[in-house]
Structure formats: C-alpha cells, structure tokens
Amino acid sequence: MTHHVFVLGEMKDGTVRSVSIEALAAARKIAGNHPVTGILFGEHANENSDIMIQHGADEVITADHQALRQYTTDGYSQALLQVLPDNQPIVLVIGHTAIGKDLSPRVAAKIGMGLITDIVSLEVVNGKPIFTRPIYAGKAFEKKTFKETSGLVTIRPNNVEPLPKDQSRHGKKSHVQVNIKDIRTVVKDVMKKAGGGTDLSEAKIIVAGGRGVKSAEGFKPLEELADVLGGAVGASRGACDAGYCDYALQIGQTGKVVTPDLYIAAGISGAIQHLAGMSHSRVIVAINKDPEAPIFDVADYKIVGDLFDVVPHITKHLKDD
C-alpha cells in the first residue's frame, strides 16, 4: 500500500519539539520506502527544516503567515489543508500534545479520514500500519488500523524511539504561500508561568510530590532533586487540591499522562487515578513512609521512609558524585 506520510512538526521556543522528532520515526516506519514529508509553520519554520530532515524527513514544506505565528485552530487547520495533497492516500502524524489534540479531529473531519489518537507504539504488518493505544485509563491496550488508506494519528510523547540525528541526510525544502482568512480567535499575548521550564509530558525525568509534602514549601526538596537530575517537577491531585502547587503539574487520569525514563513519587499514596497517568514510566521510584502504600505495587525501587530525609539525601549524593 502506498503511503505518503506527513508529519506536522511542532515548535517550542523556536525549535522542533522532541515529540515531533519521535513522530518522524513513527512516520518512517509507516512509510517504508515511500516519502516522509515534514511540515513546519511559523517564523522559525525555515531554520528548523534541517532538523526534520536529519531525523527522517525526505522533504520539508514550510509556510509562514501572521496567523501562523501563534497556534490557532483556524490558522493551522486552514494551512494544513492547503499544504496536504488532495485525493491521495496519506497518513498524517502529529504529536499527542495540546495542539495535536485540538487540531487532529478538525483536520481528520475536514479531509474525511480516520483518526487514531494517543498511540504508544506501532508495527507494520503486510504494509499496513497497526497502532497500539491505551484504553480504560491505561489499564488495557487496543490495536487499531485504518479502514481506508488514509488516516491521521497522534503519538504520545516519550514512547516512540527517535531516529538518531544523521547530518549527512539531505532533502528537498519548499516554502509555500498559504491563504488564511476568517480567523475566529486571536492570540494577543503568551505569558509563561514562572518555573514552567520542561514540559511534563516530554520530560525524561520527573520528581513528583503528593499530599505528603505537606505544604508549598515542602516541594522545595523535590525541586532541588529535579534540578540536579535535569528533570521536571510533577504532582498528585492531592497536592494540587491542597494548594501546594499549580494544577499544571497534576499527573493522572484528569491531569497529564507521562512516560518518563525515571519517575520519582514522593509522598504519593498511589491512587488508581494517579497511576493512570504514570504507571507506564520506565523506572518508578517510590518514597513513602507507609510500607502498605499502593504506589509500591507499581514501583521498581521502594524506599520506605520520610521524604524530607530521603529526598535531600539523594540530592546530596548526586551533587557529591
């Protein structure tokens, strides 16, 4: 089956996000010997074309327009529909990010193709891509494919292994003019939250705190450990509800779903709704003073103790090394 595969690259702070690099690896697998085309929008599109090519794209199409400088559903969907070929079998891969989740149903509906969201792995059987995605809040997985040839998939960050950067790869680059009109929303300003550095869903290391941290101040030792490890700080809903931290940090069924290489849970009991957001992390370390805490059921390393002793101790050792 012929698949021309497209990847919409997302950018953050002027560079391509790691989930888009992972999307390129997924696209390469789906495409086989057929072409993979990256798409980049906005003022930093041209300067990021090479990164897309070095990570698997054969060609990159860029477009810039005032309406593409900040993401809006109208702007991006109109531009995408102009860039994608008409009446040809295609697969479009987008990261399962806030933008991907917003854009993908609209584009799939406009084109009239199937949509499979939040995929964590894929295989190609007899030329047909089969996608695996979690269901029932991560307790089970289902395999899906498209009924038609064309389709759109969103991939969960941190699950598909990116292709190593190959600086010897060269590809075609084309810049297209897009006509965007009737934008119904205007982004006037983007305000960054203090401390909102690493995106939780893309972080390789997460140090998460629960109600056991006891106060906003109690997050300090966790922040210090995350800092030493180069990771991000997350939280349980218990900690958010108690006002110890912002809801942007919440991990779980009604928060962010994360799959870092290392997840350190400190003072988190391990309620089912929290596990739904982190239990597929590669290595889980749990620190809890209650040896019966359910978080220990999913932990690879179990530390029974007071987090205010254990966490600074680990930080000190890492700093000394």
Ligand code: FAD
């Ligand atoms: P607790 O359950 O109170 O646990 C605190 C833990 O800290 C305990 O295990 C205790 O032993 C330990 N502890 C205390 N002091 C220390 C110390 N000094 N050192 C070490 N350990 C210590 N929760 C989420 O996290 N994410 C979600 O997305 C989410 N969605 C939900 C959706 C619904 C519809 C519902 C009903 C609930 C949801 N919840 C979610 C809430 C969830 O059920 C739990 O209430 C919540 O996860 C508990 O947070 P916690 O583990 O921080 O607090």
